[in-house]
Amino acid sequence: MKELDSRAWRAFHKIGTTLLPHLGRQITIHSGISGAEYVVLVALSELTVPTVNLNRLAQGLGWEISRMSHQISRMEDIGLVKKSKNSSDSRCFDVSITAKGRRIAKSAIPLQSKEINHCFSNVLTQNQLMALIDISEAISSHMKEQHPLNKKENTYEKVTKRS
């Protein structure tokens, strides 16, 4: 019998690497957009202001700025979002959702909620749901103070044929 720590980690790892991808695929199946596109559209559609700064959007989702930049340009290409230079600081970009993006988000969100209920919420008890919120809070706040994103302290040697 393995220790509790190890079993819990494996348990978490398993659902993290199966449930999340599964639900991403479901989005594609029912709405034709990727999981990443969905997440961005949801974030944008929930704004109380018309636009967000690229950087803030990335921070809000916990993404690297580079990833967000690529993602937003792809989404701009297919007309889901719009990007414009900020007038007061021209290094910055204001991102907003287009009508098309909003329309797609509007139809995708309830379908995705149904999937989430099916695979997640309905399968767990109230206590388990509350426990997850606490767990997430504990981990996130620890991560935030210990490992802020977009910082590098990287000095490894990659494993290749010759090592």
Place this chain on the structure above:
Amino acid sequence: MKELDSRAWRAFHKIGTTLLPHLGRQITIHSGISGAEYVVLVALSELTVPTVNLNRLAQGLGWEISRMSHQISRMEDIGLVKKSKNSSDSRCFDVSITAKGRRIAKSAIPLQSKEINHCFSNVLTQNQLMALIDISEAISSHMKEQHPLNKKENTYEKVTKRS
């Protein structure tokens, strides 16, 4: 105040999409192998028999067979694993870890355990760890019966410039 369901899902989504990638990067930083390579090496190093079938290995990790195939050939290229045709069923391949792979796993595992303790186990209470095991069990067993991998029921229309 959002409903419990939704908050719990967002909580889970957040740690699933920040902690897991973070720990993957840590592996690369301290051991020079990717998170995927690490997972495969750990699985192989824990075998009680010398080899596994590609397909079983994929199932054990919940990966698609195609992904596993690509991954194993890359790992064979850099000498972490070895692949050989099964003698009784020549469609099958037996995969095993090489000495080099085992050596790397051996040094990577304790480092990674330390990281996991740091970001995960030490941050949670015993009760939270136990709760996660139950949660994972509930979700996994539901998924297994509802959504077996490598099956397609896919009839969507992709979102592109023209839709």
Place this chain on the structure above:
DNA sequence: CCTAGATACTTGACATATCAACTAAATCTG
């Protein structure tokens, strides 16, 4: 005001993941 950082983002190369064919071997069925 001028220069040395910082900041916000872009870009391109590369690694990895996913999907849709495709090949080959095994098994089933009449």
Place this chain on the structure above:
DNA sequence: CAGATTTAGTTGATATGTCAAGTATCTAGG
């Protein structure tokens, strides 16, 4: 046992993620 089906795995195209470097703008110190 021949042909059809299933199973195991490969392959290549495309999508996405990551990393290192680069550009442009802003800001702060002198």
